[in-house]
Amino acid sequence: MGERTEIPPGTLYMLVLKVLARSGPMHGYGIAQHIQQTTEEVLRVEEGSLYPALQRMLVKGWVIAEWKRSDNNRRARYYSLTAKGRRQLAVETSNFSKVTNAIWRVIDPAPEDA
Amino acid sequence: MGERTEIPPGTLYMLVLKVLARSGPMHGYGIAQHIQQTTEEVLRVEEGSLYPALQRMLVKGWVIAEWKRSDNNRRARYYSLTAKGRRQLAVETSNFSKVTNAIWRVIDPAPEDA
DNA sequence: TGCTACATATAGTCTACCTATGGGAGAGAG
DNA sequence: CTCTCTCCCATAGGTAGACTATATGTAGCA
Numbered sequence: 001m002g003e004r005t006e007i008p009p010g011t012l013y014m015l016v017l018k019v020l021a022r023s024g025p026m027h028g029y030g031i032a033q034h035i036q037q038t039t040e041e042v043l044r045v046e047e048g049s050l051y052p053a054l055q056r057m058l059v060k061g062w063v064i065a066e067w068k069r070s071d072n073n074r075r076a077r078y079y080s081l082t083a084k085g086r087r088q089l090a091v092e093t094s095n096f097s098k099v100t101n102a103i104w105r106v107i108d109p110a111p112e113d114a
Numbered sequence: 115m116g117e118r119t120e121i122p123p124g125t126l127y128m129l130v131l132k133v134l135a136r137s138g139p140m141h142g143y144g145i146a147q148h149i150q151q152t153t154e155e156v157l158r159v160e161e162g163s164l165y166p167a168l169q170r171m172l173v174k175g176w177v178i179a180e181w182k183r184s185d186n187n188r189r190a191r192y193y194s195l196t197a198k199g200r201r202q203l204a205v206e207t208s209n210f211s212k213v214t215n216a217i218w219r220v221i222d223p224a225p226e227d228a
Numbered sequence: 229t230g231c232t233a234c235a236t237a238t239a240g241t242c243t244a245c246c247t248a249t250g251g252g253a254g255a256g257a258g
Numbered sequence: 259c260t261c262t263c264t265c266c267c268a269t270a271g272g273t274a275g276a277c278t279a280t281a282t283g284t285a286g287c288a
Contacts, residue, residue: 009123009244009275011217018221029235039216049276051237074234074285093221100214102156103125106149107132107207123244123275143266163245165268188254188265 005044012045012053014096017062017089020081025066027076028054054079062088119158126159126167128210131176131203134195139180141190142168168193176202 007015019034020026026034032045057063062085070076081089121129133148134140140148146159171177176199184190195203 006276008213008217012276015217015220027235035220038220042212042216043220046277047236048238048278048280051235053275055237070234072234072285075283076235096217096221098156099119099122102153103122103129103210106129106152106157107210120245126245141266142268160246161267162247162249162269165266167244169268184265186254186265189252190266 005042007043007045007049011096012049013057013062014089014092015043015045016050016053016057017081017085017092020063020079021086021089025078025080027068027070027078029076030070031079057085060088061085119156121157121159121163125210126163127171127176128203128206129157129159130164130167130171131195131199131206134177134193135200135203139192139194141182141184141192143190144184145193171199174202175199 015035016031019031019038023034028047028050032047032050035043035045054063054065057079058065061082063079064082065077065079068076068078129149130145133145133152137148142161142164146161146164149157149159168177168179171193172179175196177193178196179191179193182190182192
């Protein structure tokens with residue numbers, strides 16, 4: 001029953017898209033590291049979640065990939081955002097915001113009356 | 115491709131617990147209505163999601179149920195929060211807050227330093 | 229020559245919400 | 259009285275999306 005620091009279903013694409021939008025082309029491993037560090041270990045993206053997600057994002061045309069050498073001189077696949085991916089990011093961010101606000105309206109006991 | 119106003123996985127228990135905590139004993143149908151109205155239709159709890167969830171909450175001991183008559187004089191099962199349910203609500207709310215904040219840290223480019 | 233860290237990838241499992249379906253019971257209309 | 263509408267509960271089956279476990283391979287270092 002320990003606190004699971006898994007990411008909420010439905011937010012993975014948004015997080016990955018955002019990381020690429022902010023930091024430019026990155027490889028999968030780096031994206032995972034980045035998210036973990038930015039959230040101070042609160043969110044951990046498992047590799048078994050990330051790589052399939054990246055594949056789907058390629059198919060959807062949200063990112064493109066290119067094999068390069070990493071800083072450590074290893075083969076790595078660098079992902080970049082496309083225009084379509086940028087639009088998707090906007091949609092997902094907007095929707096996340098809307099839904100999160102709705103939830104807060106329920107769980108936050110703000111005394112509002114008509 | 116319309117915006118689906120389904121509730122994010124993992125938040126249903128929290129929402130139901132909170133509604134009961136705020137408004138006292140309610141029947142399932144009323145809980146669903148309440149959430150829909152509070153969120154101005156952004157969140158819609160389907161009956162096929164709600165009733166099974168309530169059953170699980172009974173088993174977990176978060177709520178107790180009692181058959182009564184509704185305002186419309188119909189048979190209805192009224193659910194009340196238990197002490198255990200109240201603790202669960204606190205845990206889930208805290209965790210939701212923590213995770214949501216973490217996500218915002220990624221998608222919102224707020225320049226915060228230590 | 230191992231050992232560790234980096235880097236990608238797939239198969240299978242599990243959770244949890246949704247859609248679809250069905251039924252019973254009270255209230256108002258005719 | 260009966261028909262229909264709304265209220266209210268409940269279950270079965272489908273599906274999405276993240277996880278665990280596993281597998282492969284390379285670079286750098288002792």
